[in-house]
Amino acid sequence: MKTTTLGRSGLRVSRIAFGAWQLGGDWGRFDEAVAVTAIRRARDLGVNFFDTAQAYGFGASERLLGTALRSELANNRDQLVIATKGGLRMTDAGLVRDASRQGLRDGVDASLTALGVDHIDLYQVHWPDPKVPAAETAGALRELVALGKIGHVGVSNYSAVQMAEFAATLPVETVQPPYHLFRRREVEHDVLPYARAHDVGVLVYGPLAHGLLTGTMTEDTTFGSDDWRATSPMFSGDGFQNNLAAVRALKKFAEERGATVSQLAIAWTLANPAVHVAIVGARHADHVQDSLAAADLSLSRSDLVAIDRIMAAAAPVTGPSPENV
DSSP states (O other): OEEEEEOOGOEESSEEEEEEEGGGGGOOOOOOHHHHHHHHHHHTTTTOOOEOTTTTTTHHHHHHHHHTTHHHHOOGGGGGGEEEEEEEEETTTTEEEEHHHHHHHHHHHHHHHHHHHHHEEEEEEESSTSOHHHHHHHHHHHHHTTSEEEEEEEEOOOOOOHHHHHHHTOOOOEOOOOBBBBOOOHHIIIIHHHHHTTTTTEBBBBBGGGGGGGGGOOOOOOOOBBGGGGGGGGGGGHHHHHHHHHHHHHHHHHHHHHOOOHHHHHHHHHHTTOOOOEEESSSSSHHHHHHHHHOOOOOOOOHHHHHHHHHTTSSSOOOOOTTTO
């Protein structure tokens, strides 16, 4: 597995991180034992970077990740980079953003307990909180670094302006934006240029467009009521039909180069010089192996031009998610 230095954080990480969003309950039912095997398979294949969040089942995803990596966390802790996110809170009225000093302190403690670790390598604010000054959020995380509970500080779903506001109090070390072939314009014109200019490590989520770029979906694909995609406009209507056609063309293009469409999609995100890491989730070990091969797939300039040509007729999507509050 190829590795990279994650921007100014200095963390040395695998270019593909194992993402654990799908283990928190928002993607429908799954077999936990099979998921544990997938996590361990990723580690066996060289992945040292694992990303989760408190809001992924409010402890469910973090606990499962900690269980899967328990032996190595106990014996080779310095070989792993564990990232999680906080700043969301569940209330009787639903999910709300809470990046206040107390909210973050409580969240970090909850994540430490769920993961079963004494420190978190990278802690990210899941969403900017418009009700809390950036200086308060950044100041709270600086205190947690001083306490040794977290090692490095990042943000997720922040714009360039929001990162600059945060950085006035504490440098932003990493940013986690959504980025895939159907969602690129706002990221490429805002977040990525800022990140390159300020040496911010970039770890992108959703490189497979939440399953759309796996090549396994058809016009008849449906989702269970406990899967957030069941109510997402990204997976219904004319836009969905249009984008399935784009995926079919991408699949043919990938096969001509001895790759899968999933590998092509992941490799495309990694081909952007501003992107350090692609976060890829999986519940099955065989899916892990297929995805990790994308780190070794090099796309030429002509390949990228051809991909852009295929995507010209695709419908851009914003990729709504359960915690988009």
